[in-house]
Amino acid sequence: MQINQTWFHGSLHGDIEEFRPFTHFGSRLSALHAVERNENLGREWRGDLLDKPEIPTLYEINVNVEAEQVLEVEDWYTPKSIGLALRLKDYLKTKTDPESIKHLQNIELICKQLSGSQDSDNDFDAIAIALEKLGIKVIAYVNAVEGSKFEHSICVVDTSILNKASFKKYEFNQELRDEIMSEKGSSDPIPQLLVSK
Numbered sequence: 001m002q003i004n005q006t007w008f009h010g011s012l013h014g015d016i017e018e019f020r021p022f023t024h025f026g027s028r029l030s031a032l033h034a035v036e037r038n039e040n041l042g043r044e045w046r047g048d049l050l051d052k053p054e055i056p057t058l059y060e061i062n063v064n065v066e067a068e069q070v071l072e073v074e075d076w077y078t079p080k081s082i083g084l085a086l087r088l089k090d091y092l093k094t095k096t097d098p099e100s101i102k103h104l105q106n107i108e109l110i111c112k113q114l115s116g117s118q119d120s121d122n123d124f125d126a127i128a129i130a131l132e133k134l135g136i137k138v139i140a141y142v143n144a145v146e147g148s149k150f151e152h153s154i155c156v157v158d159t160s161i162l163n164k165a166s167f168k169k170y171e172f173n174q175e176l177r178d179e180i181m182s183e184k185g186s187s188d189p190i191p192q193l194l195v196s197k
Contacts, residue, residue, distance in 0.1 A: 001140055001152055003070055006062050006166070010035035014055030014169070019162060022124045024079070024155050030147030031058055032176060037146070056172030062163040063154070069137040069161075075144040081124045082114040084139075084155070088127070106130050131157050 009016075009023060010031035025031070035056045076087035089111055092104035110126045131139075137158035143151050156162065170176070 001070075001072065003067075003138060003140065003154065004062075004064055006060060007154060009059040009061070010038075011057050011059065012038050012054045014057040014171070016057070016059060016169070018164070018167075019059075019061070019156065019159055021128055021157055021159055022081075022084075022155055023159075024153055025061070025063070026143055026153035027147050027151055028058070028060075029179075030143055030151060030153055032179060033146035035172060036177075058170040058172060058176065060166070060168040060170070062166035063138070063156070063161055064163055065138050065161040069135055069158075070140050071131070071134070071136045071138070072140045075141045077144065081122060081127060082111065084124070085111045085114055085127055088130070103130065103134060106133075128157060137161050 007025035008028045008031035009019070009025050010033070012035065024034075026034075035058070039054070039056065071091070073087050073091045076083040085107060089104065089107045092100050092107055095101070095104070107127075107130055110130060113126065114123060131137075137156070138161065139155040139157060140152055141155070143153040147153065
């Protein structure tokens with residue numbers, strides 16, 4: 001799987017200047033699907049501030065990471081921290097080396113803490129520390145929700161791997177909406193460049 005390439009992120013917030021840890025990136029099509037899905041879910045479900053304007057935006061950035069810093073797991077189907085913790089637990093259960101068993105015990109403790117907290121949906125701090133101990137900066141997975149079938153996406157743990165010089169964002173317009181409908185892929189140039197830093 002190729003990780004050091006251009007990745008895309010779709011958001012309803014047009015004011016992102018830098019990405020937080022545990023942001024998901026995928027193909028251009030998967031990012032477009034993410035925007036469409038979030039628009040369809042509605043603000044109340046997403047928990048967004050009701051007074052913040054929605055500006056559907058497609059972001060583009062390059063990634064530079066070493067192969068040994070990438071962990072590949074199955075999709076965990078949720079942006080919530082408990083979903084990721086449970087997926088990491090499943091992954092570590094398949095390992096038999098002493099180091100993995102030690103990390104499994106740590107992840108199991110994190111799962112217990114997250115499942116017992118009502119404010120744990122976006123609490124990735126303990127997971128970040130656990131992954132840092134494993135030397136993991138990116139989690140790769142086959143995206144079962146957005147994009148084309150069997151397409152890879154990534155969840156960036158350590159944002160230092162993002163090439164900030166490659167950061168671009170594009171306003172979501174009818175042409176991009178038509179692209180979602182036709183699923184014509186990512187070979188065409190993206191319209192309406194707004195910012196290139």
